[in-house]
Amino acid sequence: MGCIAIEKSDNEDFILEGSLVLTAVGVAHEIYSEDQKLGLYVDEDQRDFSRDQLFRYHSENNPTRVHRSVAPSFSVSANMLVAFVFVLTGFFYFQNTFMTEAFWDKASSSAAIFTNHAWWRAITSLFLHADSTHFSGNLFAGVLMTAVLASIFGSGLTWTAFLFSGAVGNAINAYVYRHADHFSIGFSTAVFGAVGAWAGYKLHDSRHWIIPVGTALAILGLWGASPDSDFMAHFWGLIAGGVYGVVMAWTRLPARLGKFGQAALSTLVAALIAAAWIHVV
Numbered sequence: 001m002g003c004i005a006i007e008k009s010d011n012e013d014f015i016l017e018g019s020l021v022l023t024a025v026g027v028a029h030e031i032y033s034e035d036q037k038l039g040l041y042v043d044e045d046q047r048d049f050s051r052d053q054l055f056r057y058h059s060e061n062n063p064t065r066v067h068r069s070v071a072p073s074f075s076v077s078a079n080m081l082v083a084f085v086f087v088l089t090g091f092f093y094f095q096n097t098f099m100t101e102a103f104w105d106k107a108s109s110s111a112a113i114f115t116n117h118a119w120w121r122a123i124t125s126l127f128l129h130a131d132s133t134h135f136s137g138n139l140f141a142g143v144l145m146t147a148v149l150a151s152i153f154g155s156g157l158t159w160t161a162f163l164f165s166g167a168v169g170n171a172i173n174a175y176v177y178r179h180a181d182h183f184s185i186g187f188s189t190a191v192f193g194a195v196g197a198w199a200g201y202k203l204h205d206s207r208h209w210i211i212p213v214g215t216a217l218a219i220l221g222l223w224g225a226s227p228d229s230d231f232m233a234h235f236w237g238l239i240a241g242g243v244y245g246v247v248m249a250w251t252r253l254p255a256r257l258g259k260f261g262q263a264a265l266s267t268l269v270a271a272l273i274a275a276a277w278i279h280v281v
Helices: 012-024 044-061 078-097 101-107 121-127 132-153 155-176 188-205 210-223 231-251 258-280
Strands: 003-009 029-034 037-043
Touching: 003 012, 003 044, 012 029, 012 037, 012 044, 037 044, 078 121, 078 132, 101 121, 101 258, 121 155, 121 258, 132 155, 132 188, 155 188, 155 231, 155 258, 188 210, 188 231, 210 231
Parallel strands: none
Antiparallel strands: 003 037, 029 037
């Protein structure tokens, strides 16, 4: 069984304090020095329990410190990346092979989300793309952000970040354009939501807030504001993702959720996507 870092810090007292907590609850662990920081390492099968115990201790005794501890580290499964490619590619094939104009009208994001209570449009529109260039760009960016988020959130919270930020971004954008004949499609809203989730998480975990915020805004400006793109959908996705990331950091849910919780969220996301598309077909 491999060892995994559950906390890292340049504060020796903080790491030693964590070591005492783990010793008290009977968890075998080691302290290693890496990149001018000390790391608290445990066996992988003790990761979730150890993080939960440390979170409880710091919440009760050092409430200002608990949010500064290192982000949890998850292994990025190749199955996640394959699943993402399979799903997005499958929908692209479906839209080009089977979807009629009536399907497009029912699945794209528009003011009908509110005027007709068509909530599913906020989700189904994420999986529609204008052409192969639009699709391939979102596929590449989506794979990249899946790997980035999965390493800090775990699988279930990563899929939730995509769906939440994408759907909320689409819904806000549809409301803003509710008096216009405006339609939105594409997974890019969710991709920028993932960028926002990363930035929001790092914002709460970093003393230099300008770095994650500046990075997210630079990505939005460079890749989200092209003449043919829906800039405001990207912007609202980024904002929704940022809120999601801050909540994840504040609650330390990635460190506390566990494998069952991650699997349950993955299942819920799949069920919501399926329920949304049932309304279309």
